Structure formats: structure tokens, C-alpha cells
Amino acid sequence: MTGTTAHRVAYAEVGVGTELPTRTFPVNRATLVRYAGASLDFNPIHWNERFAVDVGLPNVIAHGMFTMAQAIRVVTDWVGDPGAVLEYGVRFTKPVVVPDVPAGPEGLEAVVAAEIEVGGRVAVKLDDELRTVRVDLTAVHAEQKVLGLARAVVRLA
Template sequence: MTAIVRYADVETGTEIPEQVYPVRRIDLIRYAGASGDFNPIHWNERTAKAVGLPDVIAHGMFTMAQAGRLVTDWAGDPGALVEYKVRFSAPVVVPDDDNGAEISVSGVVKEKLDDNLVRIALTARSGGAKVLARSTALVRLA
């Protein structure tokens, strides 16, 4: 179990260490089943390439969830996430091999607010590209 982060122990500039989340095609299939998003660009290479993508891509919400996971794991409480915003800037391309892709996510506390709230700026990358832009999370700490 992750320790719960306390508001008093965090300052502006506090870094959330990078985590790397693997993404394989089977993860996309499982996510499609859970989300109901069976768009073939997320599992069929022919379809993905036919619409101009380099290969199958991860669901945007799957990518967003991995960045959110960094925050909730760090805070030690999934219910601490009050607000979460991202812009998608590049897809996570997932090749059909044993390695798949990786999403690397890190964060930094940008602002301490009233009521034990902190604003966190997130960075998410995959394949050398920034996949989420202007990503922020508002978190209520203990």
C-alpha cells in the first residue's frame, strides 16, 4: 500500500517521480471490453494504417488513465483526484510484438491552494513524443 501524501509535506516544486507503464495490444483489447470502445484503430493494424495512422494506437482515455494513475498512486488515495484535464498531442503507437509501447509519466506540484489542494502539472511521453499536453490534476491531500 502506498503511503498517503500529506499537504504539509508538499511544497511547490515537489516532483512526482517518473513511472513507466507498458502498453501491449492485449491491454488495448481488455480496455476496449471495459470501456465499450471497439474502434478497430485500437486493435486492427490494417484499419489503423488505412486511416493514416502508423499502426494501432492506444485509446486516448487509456493514455489519460495512466497519467491519472501516477497521481492517485502518489497521493495514496484514488479519491484525492478532484479535477483532471489533458489535451491529446500525439497517439501512443502500439506495435504488435512482445514489447508493445511504454507511456512514461512524471509530475510536479505547481501550486499549493487552500483546502489542502495542490495543482500538479503532468508530462506523458511515448516513443519520444509528448502524448499529453497541458495536463493538470487538482488533488486534495490529507
């Protein structure tokens, strides 16, 4: 993305309500296969449509932990140093449904089967000495919130 030291965010420069840059993360079946392999979560609801439908889901769904990983990128890209995240929590409220979309000329990996739009804002300045803030995140897919209570405590410069 960017050099990690290039854009330290100073505690003094943010206030309650400061918005973090919004990001949209595309997802397709190839993304889920890759995430399954990396995370070792091979639950078939994340790659087999027949299985997913049989257990009552509308289609294959993204790993909740994948969505959680995407959402915090809004924070880590903002602060540069991912180690500045001291706490991070979410509730999984709705699944991100990922249909099988036919490939265009760019191939299967370029297909946008679903999108997760993530925004964040500084909700509380927690501690002036430790320079910590609480960032509240929103993650929306198909006009529904897919994460609830998505919050991170972050140490700023």
C-alpha cells in the same frame, strides 16, 4: 500497489516543485484489447492494423482514454486515495503507436510494444485551508509528449 491508507501525503510536506515518483507503463496489443472490452470502446483503430493504416495512422494506436487513465495513476498512487483527485484534464497531442510485436517465451501479454513514461510535479499550492495542490503531469512515448495540459487538482492530508 500499496495499502491505501499507508501513505497519506501531507499538504504541509509538499512545496511547489515537489516531484511525484515517475512511472513507466508498458502497452501491447493485449492491453488494448482488454481496455477496449472494459471501456466498451471498440473503435478498430485500437486493434486492427489495416483499418488504422487506412485512416492515415502509422499503426494501431492506444485509446487516448487509456493513456489518460495511466497518467493519473502517478497521482493516485502518490496520494493513496483516488477520491482525493478533484479535477483532471488532458489534451491528446500525439498517439501512442502500438505495433504487433512477436511474443517471447513469456507470451503475448508480456510483450512491451510501447511504453508511456509519466512524471508529475506540484505546480501550485492552491488553497491552504482546503489543502489543494495542482499537479502537472507529463506523459512521453517515443520521446514525444502524448498528453498536453495534463493537470490534476488534488486534495492532500
